[in-house]
Amino acid sequence: xxxxxxxxxxxxxxxxxxxxxxxxxxxxxxxxxxxxxxxxxxxxxxxxxxxxxxxxxxxxxxxxxxxxxxxxxxxxxxxxxxxxxxxxxxxxxxxxxxxxxxxxxxxxxxxxxxxxxxxxxxxxxxxxxxxxxxxxxxxxxxxxxxxxxxxxxxxxxxxxxxxxxxxxxxxxxxxxxxxxxxxxxxxxxxxxxxxxxxxxxxxxxxxxxxxxxxxxxxxxxxxxxxxxxxxxxxxxxxxxxxxxxxxx
Amino acid sequence: xxxxxxxxxxxxxxxxxxxxxxxxxxxxxxxxxxxxxxxxxxxxxxxxxxxxxxxxxxxxxxxxxxxxxxxxxxxxxxxxxxxxxxxxxxxxxxxxxxxxxxxxxxxxxxx
Numbered sequence: 001x002x003x004x005x006x007x008x009x010x011x012x013x014x015x016x017x018x019x020x021x022x023x024x025x026x027x028x029x030x031x032x033x034x035x036x037x038x039x040x041x042x043x044x045x046x047x048x049x050x051x052x053x054x055x056x057x058x059x060x061x062x063x064x065x066x067x068x069x070x071x072x073x074x075x076x077x078x079x080x081x082x083x084x085x086x087x088x089x090x091x092x093x094x095x096x097x098x099x100x101x102x103x104x105x106x107x108x109x110x111x112x113x114x115x116x117x118x119x120x121x122x123x124x125x126x127x128x129x130x131x132x133x134x135x136x137x138x139x140x141x142x143x144x145x146x147x148x149x150x151x152x153x154x155x156x157x158x159x160x161x162x163x164x165x166x167x168x169x170x171x172x173x174x175x176x177x178x179x180x181x182x183x184x185x186x187x188x189x190x191x192x193x194x195x196x197x198x199x200x201x202x203x204x205x206x207x208x209x210x211x212x213x214x215x216x217x218x219x220x221x222x223x224x225x226x227x228x229x230x231x232x233x234x235x236x237x238x239x240x241x242x243x244x245x246x247x248x
Numbered sequence: 249x250x251x252x253x254x255x256x257x258x259x260x261x262x263x264x265x266x267x268x269x270x271x272x273x274x275x276x277x278x279x280x281x282x283x284x285x286x287x288x289x290x291x292x293x294x295x296x297x298x299x300x301x302x303x304x305x306x307x308x309x310x311x312x313x314x315x316x317x318x319x320x321x322x323x324x325x326x327x328x329x330x331x332x333x334x335x336x337x338x339x340x341x342x343x344x345x346x347x348x349x350x351x352x353x354x355x356x357x358x359x
Contacts, residue, residue: 063294072300
C-alpha cells in the first residue's frame with residue numbers, strides 16, 4: 001500500500017498542475033489533468049510504486065507542472081526555446097514573439113491604409129468629388145494585393161459609380177421605371193393608386209433594387225473584412241503553428 | 249536565444265513523429281506510449297510533456313482517441329494514428345533520411 005505521504009505528494013503535484021494550467025481553455029485543462037492523473041495511477045500500479053522515494057522519482061520523471069503547461073501553450077504559439085519563465089504566472093498565451101511584435105503591427109497598419117482609402121473613395125468618394133473620387137477608389141482597389149481578382153471585380157461592379165450613383169438610380173430609376181398615377185374617385189371611396197406595367201415586373205423591380213442596394217452597402221464591409229484578415233494572417237504567419245490555431 | 253540542451257529544439261520537432269511511428273504499429277494508451285518512448289535513450293526528458301503533444305496531434309487530426317474499458321481502474325484513452333497522420337509520417341520519414349545523411353556527411357567531413 002502506498003503511504004500517506006506518497007498520496008499527498010501526488011495530490012500536491014496535480015494541484016500545482018491545475019493551477020499552472022489555468023491559462024488553458026477548460027476542455028484542454030481537464031483533458032491534461034485527466035491524462036496526467038491516469039498516467040500516475042498506471043505508473044504506481046504497474047511499477048508497484050509504494051514508497052515516498054518512489055513517488056518522488058516518478059513525479060521527477062514527469063517534469064515540473066509548469067513545464068508541462070508550457071509545452072501545451074507552445075504547441076499553439078512558438079515563441080522561441082523558452083516561452084516564458086517556468087514559474088511565471090502572467091504567461092502570455094497568444095502573444096507575438098518579443099522583438100517582432102511591434103514591427104509586425106506597423107507593417108499591418110501601413111498596408112491596411114491603402115485598403116481603407118480604397119473603400120473610402122469607392123463609397124464616400126463617389127459623392128465628393130462625384131466621379132473622380134470613385135475612379136481613384138477603383139485604382140486603389142486594383143493596386144492592393146490583399147484582394148483577389150474576384151473581390152476586385154465585386155468592388156468595381158457592385159458599387160458602380162459608388163453609393164452616389166446608386167442614390168441617383170434610386171431617384172431616377174424607381175420613379176421612372178414605375179409610373180403610378182393617383183386619382184381621386186368618389187365612388188371608389190377616395191384616393192386610389194394605379195401603376196402601369198405587368199404586376200410581376202412591378203414587384204421584381206423594387207426587390208431587385210433593394211438587393212442591389214444591400215449588396216452595394218455590404219461589399220465595402222466585406223472588402224475591408226477580407227483585407228484585414230489577410231493582413232493579420234500575414235503578420236501572424238511566423239508565430240502560429242501549422243494548424244494556424246490561436247490558443248482557445 | 250536558444251537555451252538548454254543543444255538538441256532540445258531538434259528533439260521537440262522530431263518527437264511527434266516518433267509518437268506517430270509508435271502509433272502506426274498499434275494503438276496505445278498514454279502510459280504505455282510514454283513507457284516505450286522512454287525506452288529509447290535521450291528522447292524524452294519530462295514525460296508529462298508528451299500529453300500536451302498528444303492533445304495537439306489530436307486537434308490537428310493526426311491522431312484519434314477512443315475510450316477503452318480496462319480490467320483495473322477507470323477506462324483508458326487510447327491513441328491511434330489517422331490517415332492524415334500516416335501521410336505526415338511517410339513524408340517525414342523520407343525527409344528525415346535525407347536530412348540525417350546530409351548532417352552525417354558534413355559532420356564526418358566527407359562532403
